[in-house]
Structures are given as structure tokens and as C-alpha cells.
Amino acid sequence: MKKKVSQDKVVYTVNYIMLALLLLIVLYPIIYIISCSFSSGNALMAGKVRLLPVEFTLDSYKAVFKYQSIWSGYLNSIIYTVAGTVLSVVLTLLAAYPLSREDFRGRKWFMRLILFTMMFSGGLIPSYLLVKNMGLLNSIWAIILPGAVSAYNIIVARTYFSQNIPKELFEAAEMDGCSDFRFFSQIVVPLSAPIIAVLSLWVAVSLWNSYFGPMIYMNSEEKYPLQLILRKILLMSQVNFSSSNVDPATIAKNQYLSEMLKYGTIIISTLPLMVIYPFVQKYFVKGVMVGSVKG
Numbered sequence: 001m002k003k004k005v006s007q008d009k010v011v012y013t014v015n016y017i018m019l020a021l022l023l024l025i026v027l028y029p030i031i032y033i034i035s036c037s038f039s040s041g042n043a044l045m046a047g048k049v050r051l052l053p054v055e056f057t058l059d060s061y062k063a064v065f066k067y068q069s070i071w072s073g074y075l076n077s078i079i080y081t082v083a084g085t086v087l088s089v090v091l092t093l094l095a096a097y098p099l100s101r102e103d104f105r106g107r108k109w110f111m112r113l114i115l116f117t118m119m120f121s122g123g124l125i126p127s128y129l130l131v132k133n134m135g136l137l138n139s140i141w142a143i144i145l146p147g148a149v150s151a152y153n154i155i156v157a158r159t160y161f162s163q164n165i166p167k168e169l170f171e172a173a174e175m176d177g178c179s180d181f182r183f184f185s186q187i188v189v190p191l192s193a194p195i196i197a198v199l200s201l202w203v204a205v206s207l208w209n210s211y212f213g214p215m216i217y218m219n220s221e222e223k224y225p226l227q228l229i230l231r232k233i234l235l236m237s238q239v240n241f242s243s244s245n246v247d248p249a250t251i252a253k254n255q256y257l258s259e260m261l262k263y264g265t266i267i268i269s270t271l272p273l274m275v276i277y278p279f280v281q282k283y284f285v286k287g288v289m290v291g292s293v294k295g
Helices: 002-037 041-046 059-066 068-100 107-119 124-133 151-164 167-175 180-188 190-209 212-217 226-236 248-288
Strands: none
Touching (some): 002 059, 002 248, 068 107, 068 151, 068 190, 068 226, 068 248, 107 151, 151 190, 167 180, 180 190, 190 226, 190 248, 212 226, 226 248
16 A cells, blocks of 8 residues: 555656646746847847846837837737637537537538548649639638638537537427527527637637738738738848848847847737636636547
């Protein structure tokens, strides 16, 4: 008995050490970026920041507030994320619920078609030509429509419906004269808060962090999301002195400004997700375990 207790202590100790190391690995980049956002441009250019802020200042955030493109990009990202998340979740639920019903004819064939799209895609150039020919370039639809429906999200939602919406509930509602759409909208959707929270978080994070799609489909800088503005700032800090005819003092000033903007913008761009996640965490933990327990 004592030997078993000692072995348990060793296992717990090793687990605590591993978890502490993983926590440090995850936390250090966050602490580093926060420290950089409160450090002076000279300290950033010299690479003096390691863990704590050096020459504490709020110049990074003052520069962010003065940079108008950041706020227009911020607004665009919010619009793209909210609209894209709502559209994606609605389409996913409407596709997943019928596939979870045993009385839906042909659901196996539809699932095979959905699985086929997970293994094969048209590629970048055909996707661009499709968006262009549909007249969606430089519009919000070019951002939210191509990825509005995910095969993986449909499978996850279908699994949730199959395990958590009993057939007897539908039969009872049908006996009371409830239609399919009313049953879905007034019974299924309210009971699906966990999976809706999970899908919303997945889609929102993907849209908020997306920059490649907008970079391809957007031509107007006024419609750039925040991530493209941040990319532009990062490129500003990579000016080559030897290949530029601009005055070195001007280049140094731009690099100084871009370094401050870079870290200040990173912090501000991550705030919405950090604020939202605690409110959906309890649903996220429950929804993400869909299909992990049988019986």
C-alpha cells in the first residue's frame, strides 16, 4: 500500500513539473509581448527586452490610438467576424440537424459528399477565379462566403445532435402538432448552446486571425481587416537601409514607430478574444468533448 502511495506521489510530481513547464512555455510569449508594448522604442530596437518592460512608457498605445488605419481595420475585422460567425453557425446547424435524423433519406450519401470535400479542394487559383466571376472581389462576401461551411464543423454538430437530442423528444413534439422547423428553432437550438458556443468560437477565431484571404480578395485598403494592417506595420519595420533612397533619419523614425505600433496592435487585436472566451468557457469544455464518451 505504501509503495503504491509513493508511486502516485512520483506520478503527481512529474505531472506538476510537466504542467509547470508547459505553462511557462505558453505564458512567456504573452508576457514578452505585453512587456514590449510597455517598453520604449529604443529598448525594442536594441533588443533589451527579455521579460519585464524596459524604460516603461505608454508610447506604443498612444501611437496605436493616433494611427487611423488601425481603427478602420479593427472595425472591419469586427464586422467580418460577427457576420461570418453568424452565417457559418446558422448554415452549419441547418446542415447538421437533418443529417442527425435517422428518418432523413439519403443522409449517408450526403455525408459521403461532405467527407469528400475534406479530402479534396479546388485549390487557390480556381477559388480566386470563382470569387472573381461571381463579382465578390473587394466585398465582405469574399471574406465570409468561401469558408462559411466547414465539413468538420458539420460532423461535430451532427454528432452533438445525435447524442443529445433524443428521438423521443421529436416524437412527443410531433404528436402535439409541432412542425420540423418549429421543433428545430424552438427546441433543438435552445438545447444546443454548448455546440453553438464551440462553433462560434472556432469560426470567430479563424475569421479574426485571417489575413491571407483578405490579402487576395481585397483591393481597397479601407476594407482591410486588422490583421492586414498589422502585416503592413510589420513590413514597415523591415526596410532595408542600403536599398532605400530615403533619408536614414526618416527610416529610423519609421522603424521606431513601427516597432511600437507592432506590439501595441498585437495586444489590442487579441483583447476581444480574451474577453469573450471566459463567458463561453463552460460551454466550450462541454461541447468540445462531443463524441468522446460512449454509452
